[in-house]
Amino acid sequence: MIEEDIIEGILKEGEKAPSTNQLVAYYKINPSTVLKGVNELVDEGILFKKRGVGMFVAEGARQKLVNQRRQSFKDEYVWKMIKEAEKLDITLPEIEEMISELKGRK
Known part of the structure; x- marks a missing residue:
């Protein structure tokens, strides 16, 4: 969902991404599954963490996803x-x- 929103321009670079709690509530899936997915996006450089603030879309994330x-x-x-x-x-x-x-x- 996050990748799709970035590609479609719903989530823009520098914007705050949905929290893991929001994703868990919306999709009604296991929190560890959501955390694993979010961590993969961080590892790929699509999202970055701001301690105490949340996750944000990284610069160049859309182009990276489009290329993939x-x-x-x-x-x-x-x-x-x-x-x-x-x-x-x-x-x-x-x-x-x-x-x-x-x-x-x-």
């Missing part, structure tokens, strides 16, 4: 699409045409 998501998109979706297209003898121009057609459906 772009790489995941490439690895998980584009690679699989290319492999399947090769099996079906679909050319790059045909793939581009399919994408343009689907994009036009918005």
